[in-house]
Amino acid sequence: MLTHGEINSKEDENRHKQTNLNKVATFFCGKRIVLSSILFLTFVIRVIYISQTADTLFYKNLVLDQLFYDEWAREILTGNGAREGVNIMGPLYPFFLVLIYRIFGQSLYMVRFIQILISTFACFLTFIISQKLFNRTVGIISALIFSCYGTLIYYDALLLEPSLTACLTLLMILSVLKAIEEEKYLYWVLGGGCLGLAALARPNILLFAAVMLIWFFFSRRKAPEGRPILYGVSFYLGIILILSPITLKNYLLTREFLLISSQGGINFYIGNNPQASGTYSSIERVSDTPGRQFVDAKKIAEDTLKRKLKPAEVSRFWYFQGLVFVKDDPWQALSLLMKKFTLFWNAAELPLNEDYEFNKRFSSLLRLPLPSFGLIAPFALLGIALSLPSWRKANMFILHLFIGAYMLSVINFFITARYRLPIIPLLIIFASYAIYWCLIRAGEKKWRQIGAFIGLFLILYKIANIEILKTDFASSHINLGVIYNKTGMFDLAIRELKEALNERPDYAEAHYYLGIVYSNKGWQEQAIREYKRALAIKPNLPEVHNNLGVIFKEERLIQQAIEEIKEAIELRPEYPEAHYNLGVVYGDMRLYNEAIKKYKQALQIKPNFPEAHNNLGIIYRERGWISLAEEEFKKALAIKADYAEAAHNLKIIYSVK
Template identity: 30%
Template sequence: MPRPAAGRAARGPLVGILSAAFVLRIAYWFFSQKSPFYEPLLLDPAYYEGWAARILRGDFVGEGVFYGLPLYPFFLAALYKLSSHALAAVKAAQIFLGLLNIFFIYKIGKKMADEKTGLVAASLAAFYGPFFFHEGILIPETLGLFLYTVSFYGVCLFLERPTAKGGAWLGLAFGLAALTKAGILFFVSGFLIYFFIRFLKTKKSVRPAAACALTFLLVLAPVAAHNRIYGKDTVLLTAHSGFNFYIGNNPDAEGVFKAPPGTGTNVDSQREDSRALAEKALGRTLKPSEVSKYWSDKARDWIAENPGAFLKLASRKLVLFFDAREISDVDDYAFGAKFNPLLKFPWPNFAWLGPFFLLGIFLSRGAAVRHRWAAVFWIAGYTAGVLMFFVNARYRLPILGVFFPFAALGILKFYESIRENRWGGVLARGAVLAGGILVTQANLVGTDWARDYVNAGDIFVKKEDLEQAVEFYREALKAEPHSAVANQAMGVALTKMGRSEEARDYYEKTIAEDPLDGLAYNNLGLWHDNHGDSETAEKYFLKAIELKPASYQAHNNLGMVYGKRGDNEKALAEFEASLKINPSNPRACTNLGLIYHRMGREADARAAWRRALAIDPDWKDARRALDLSESA
């Protein structure tokens, strides 16, 4: 059977849109290689890169309960396995996912309205700057955006023809999407309840909804089983939800990410710090679920005691969700223009998408838009999920696949009013559009250039290019002279360069700006220890541990102070405390072995040194100590 003429006519423009999107993404990829953020060396990209590397080494279990949703690291590991660990293969795969996402946005627009709406939606998505920007970053939302868009297209198909087979495929898509971003759980729960009630009332078979629910649960079941079997704990998906809930709902919350006092900003430090603070407060060792419950209970207590402040904060988060700026916590879209010339071009961004989306939602009430209720419920459910925690650009990303068809509808309807000279309609629709612009341009939070410069500097520290790191830290301090983070980072870099006197000044500035910064006290302790003042060093290390109980570095450093004094029992306790927090620290293992050796426990000493070498086969101090012990 020949294809319908309309279908053949649309295929040409769609191929053109996808081709243009492909060329743009290849050009962006080429220029992005000059950016310090190209490689996954920092924050969440580094965390998922490290997780994938452990999977490739055969460590499928990890440390027990998952801390983070597991689909993306397994996706990364599979790509690395197939490509001999080529980062370019991951970047290419994410570009391919981006193109598929544009295709399904077209399909959703066509399904909800018509061909023209689908093509306009796809055109917007093809040139939407935050899409190709985030496709270049190793974060779960890149995979999640594609899975969420496919899932909603599946919802449209299911609504038109609910079958058991279609329900099973939809449940699979729902489950995979939930394993990248759990915000879909609100929609899935409501959607399935609605269909079960509907089928029961109409006495139709519940098999389609049952197939969807069963497949969805089967996809999630291995994660819950893993947590139960290997973590000995009951956690449905991931153990970090309680702490994230507290980050978004506490007396100092601002609606965006802000680490609570005594906790770090990267995933590993957040996990260690949140556990240590919870255990210190409750006075016992806690399972991951208990740590999560401790923080979620604190958040709920604050909400119950401050309902007015909570509602005000929730309203602020809602406005932030629609903020035109890409509020970042990893790599910043605006800051990226300093390294990639393509980002200097004014590509469509949320300043365009947001107002036209709101106009499209408004106009869709009286328009012939299919599945509108499902789309509104989809958006509302996911948005509510984000507002429970905190807002940033990448958390908004997965839902945008449904924004584009509504934005396309808004553009087409507005253009239609102008073309037909219906000036009353133009004014009314213009007023709605102006309201959308006001919302998206509220600018409730400023741009933290200092943080972005510090992140760039931290990457060069990892690359051991300290001179370049210092230049970025200088820029950070120009942008915000009172930044505790920038002063701290400068001090660390100068210490590594052997400029300890200058470094001390920056550590002291850090404490002056943030008296609760445990890392600065640890660094000052090291400075005094290196200058022979062990008593002052001890005081600083103890203060660091008081402020940051999960500082394995401070415990290790304090143990070294005690070891130099010959106080082996105290040293032993500190090294053991350090290893309890971070079992993969070869330095603490080596130091523990030295204390065992002094105490005459030679077998334990050798075991500690072997453990250090198992962690890092190139750890010279452990190798030297073990060789001397075995040859004695």
């Protein structure tokens, strides 16, 4: 048994060791140069990554969501066919691109460079929040992890919204923390405004606005009477100020309430149906291509209800279909929800239409053993648990609420790395606290606590790194094949598409794109074979029917061409290219009235369609309607200034005037 003097001596020794540890931490973390160095490292790592990937085809040629956002922004800039209707996807990121394009020109490199600056600022915000909640040492650890976290680096180089959303989330959290500390209404308004902006990119984040009612309820006991109500009014005012212009625009266009975008319903159904996997998966008769996906979803809804639907009604239809699944099979729905919960905390970086793991082949930097979700998540969960005794502190409770609300908002739909990313900086903060806690206990030689911590960490690490879903790179091979095809590298495109089929033999889209490549090479027989294989797997692919019609037209099989293109239009009435191609067939048959009708239908769906304007002008010229022909050729050139055929046709008009 220790004597009283020995106990005091032991306590003095522990205090001395703790003091020395704190001195080391203060020396290391108390210098501004350390934080500056980490921020510089954050910037440099991302510049290196962009320099490694800038010349690769994957980053020079955009596909799917990146292409959709880029085209949306360019249409707004030029005013040619700008998407004036209801937003299919969140409008924040296209507006962000418009701002960059207007100032710096339409440079993809400049977009990525500015996203690097935003991410560097987000790293600084992560440090500030960590320091405010815990201490400077935790802030330094957080900033260091943020600087070299793999998926944060990866998404900074993509024309997608996650980096911007993550930064806005951190700004919102910091504003709310400042509002609590300083009791200033302006910070509440700023916090609400940042949440509103983030919602314009990721609408599901608005669940936090509802959950914040819990905080306002509990805080009413501590604050002066009526103050929490005013805080809440200020917070929600910030949200309303940002969202109201979009919501008002939607109402004026449709006379229906639609908060932000019309994609929510179909996304909910993708995550909640009998065939749902927990991550993104295709729906039968619905395209995976942005824009076309909503068109197909709208047609199915209208065919089911036997009437025309507004965008908000389409969204509600698909929400209802998802809820019907939950009602009809509650046990499967509950099992699916639990699966999505485990996927949310799982190491797998599940792709949407961009794949972090696949893209490692283009960058030696990403192939380094960088911090990953499988490592950070166990630390973060332990950090959250260790911070729970401080939940009564309003500022800590805010982060607990946000993490819970955001997780719930995601698992109600489906899990992807991209949708999970906005919460990563906050998980890094709690992971850093867990690491700090462990280091302090090690300095104090509290080995039992350290042992328990390590044991729990290993259990959580093992669980987080279990393979729940078998994934492949088939979609990424298709995306790369599409890019090779666009750049004329047909043999490489064929290689990638065949690789996709090796991984997933029943992948109809791979057969479809392989048919396109064969057609571009002039191998029409092989193209027809691949198109028919695609239809054998998925009979309701309008693009395949359309392309078959084009080949049959070139082969002078006119009746078959008409049948295939009409089938494409039947499957997707709002398919401008199919209407255009049918117009071409009718034009060749000198059925000018039918051709005019089809070209006009194509232009009604897609006003910025220069080829349709040009062909319409040709028919008008053939019929002697010179003024109308001139007008159409001018419209074609206004959309596509270097359109040589339209310019030539306009010269012919001028020569006969």
